[in-house]
Amino acid sequence: MDGATTPARGRKRSEQTRLAILTAAYELTTEVGFPEVTVEGIAARAGSGKQTVYRWWPTKADVLLEALALKADLKISTADRGSFDAELDAFLRDSAALMAFPGVAPVLRSLMAEAQRDADFRRRFQDGFLSKRRAALETIVERAAVRGDKPADLTAGFTADLVFGLIWYRVLATDRLLDQADITAMRRLLNEHTGE
Amino acid sequence: MDGATTPARGRKRSEQTRLAILTAAYELTTEVGFPEVTVEGIAARAGSGKQTVYRWWPTKADVLLEALALKADLKISTADRGSFDAELDAFLRDSAALMAFPGVAPVLRSLMAEAQRDADFRRRFQDGFLSKRRAALETIVERAAVRGDKPADLTAGFTADLVFGLIWYRVLATDRLLDQADITAMRRLLNEHTGE
Amino acid sequence: MDGATTPARGRKRSEQTRLAILTAAYELTTEVGFPEVTVEGIAARAGSGKQTVYRWWPTKADVLLEALALKADLKISTADRGSFDAELDAFLRDSAALMAFPGVAPVLRSLMAEAQRDADFRRRFQDGFLSKRRAALETIVERAAVRGDKPADLTAGFTADLVFGLIWYRVLATDRLLDQADITAMRRLLNEHTGE
Amino acid sequence: MDGATTPARGRKRSEQTRLAILTAAYELTTEVGFPEVTVEGIAARAGSGKQTVYRWWPTKADVLLEALALKADLKISTADRGSFDAELDAFLRDSAALMAFPGVAPVLRSLMAEAQRDADFRRRFQDGFLSKRRAALETIVERAAVRGDKPADLTAGFTADLVFGLIWYRVLATDRLLDQADITAMRRLLNEHTGE
DNA sequence: AACTAAGCGAGACGGTACGTCGCGTCTTGCA
């Protein structure tokens, strides 16, 4: 119900243009870097008018946030793997793989940067990206709690802060991404006193 | 010795102007937020010319980086407190206090954001801020290793990534700062298997 | 035919803004003098953006050159009056009247000065103003030649140099404009040996 | 008397620096054109400080006005040659020669342009250059009046306006200098009705 | 088939800040 939202008169939104804009934004960002990307530049490369960009996205960061979903596989498996450690391992591997996907790390760094500058986008970035990933990890921790193999004194929230803290700090403040050693160290740290 | 530096001809740099610019930049940032701060605005409030700002700092972020040292006490105690846990506790308290200092959290968020946009500033931010704090924490971990109360399988680098990851992720991605519970949780996590 | 000109897409140029800019430029020049006029000032008074000025005119001198055509009647009568002397008289009176029109003398002095500084504007000033007036005077001389009452050994070009030389030298190097005595002297000089 | 004007204490003005500045100004003007010449540029080329330029000359145009006297022979012969025509001929040849001297025409055009922009310099340019040459020509005309071979109805002033008008209009508004034909035409014009 | 919305590419518009340039003034230390 509530389907009475005006029966959609006039010309329909062009899906082709939408994709052209998202692609242009993503490519431009990888080529010249986010700060050099302009709405004018996106529109020019996409062969669209500026107005068309502004009609559907409030800022260029929002274009990129949507482009990310188009370009990279953002799905994280939260399937039950029998043990907390196995699921944590899968989660960390998935996250590392996402970061290693071409163009993803620079885009995410730019979006996190933009979230510091624009409070409105910050909220959209949290809702559209950050909290989805957080929810996945918290699901794993909570399932471990039910199952009984969760480290005794870790809350889901603190665990998420730790894990995402590591991932983000690496990409934002250092020039290294997560490697196998990091994943191993994190698993050992979070598992060692499980049974205590 | 070392006398090869030109004997300083011409008018000397005005220390008064330097302080006025740093103060103006810091105040403006707390008042209107970093993105709204302009070099023109800084110069206007400081009663200086734009050129004077550009003569000594490459970007407004660099002004703010230097202003931070002026406004906030950036010293972290790395004094030997007898145990790893005591020193970690002091470090975390110091860090939490710094973040809670008026204006510091917004400024640091802005500088980290800027470091994502400007590769040159990124390096200056790392050298002038990030690596100094990292070095302090690594000192603590290494002293613990010598002393023998360091958690067995933690390297200094990974420990730093974990600790700073938590601190930065909190301020960048959430709206909460470190509290006593976080400090306790982190200490317990890093100490529990010390003797194992 | 001649339809090869692109069919004019996008928003059209605002005639209202064009007039506002021309008027602002002319008024500012009479109020504070050409060197104190800035493109910023013109745009501000016209209520336009600087870019709009730069989009249509290469320099502030070009704005003024066009404003001149708007503000002052630049038409010179070259109608056949029966005799060279009568037409020369009319031409000199018209020229003196133009120079006496409010604001015109300062504007023309400024444009001639600018033509010395900027070789590109020099050409536009010649094409858009100087050679038009020259052509008018040369028309008069050539008609006199046909009619037979032209001073024997004066070419059209030299006559133009003499007449415009007098007019311009007066306004540029002295502080007096042409008066009736000057017009009489010039007519006598150029007519006396007509029949010889 | 009045010799009590302080016996000149302190270091004396450096004649070497004065010449270096005048030469630098003249050369720069011929090389890059007056508008591109800056006081900073003059000082840099002369190996002096900006302050030294400002101490002795109010504007760069004044430097150039003085440099002109240094670089070009500004003397005009007003010697009695027996007839008005002979003296006029000499005057016109001298003037044409001056204009043809390397660098002089561009410099004079620039100074005349500057005189339109700066009322104070205008006066100094008139006193230091224009009226000197005018005086020379008026001397010739007045001597002719005494001698009795002056064109009957020409005043000295109007004659000067005509002659200088021609010379200046040519250099300011056209791209041709005076040639032999012009001199001949002018002589014929001003002499033909001498005996009437 | 005609009418009425909307979407669209194009591009002009009012703004605002950029980073640079040159102005003319003011130390600073040496001659």
Added chain:
DNA sequence: TGCAAGACGCGACGTACCGTCTCGCTTAGTT
């Protein structure tokens, strides 16, 4: 006191994008 060096306050430059606003055209329903 003159001078070279050079920092300073100031203000305009011409450019780049911002986000908004026509403009004429295209694409769909709705009458």
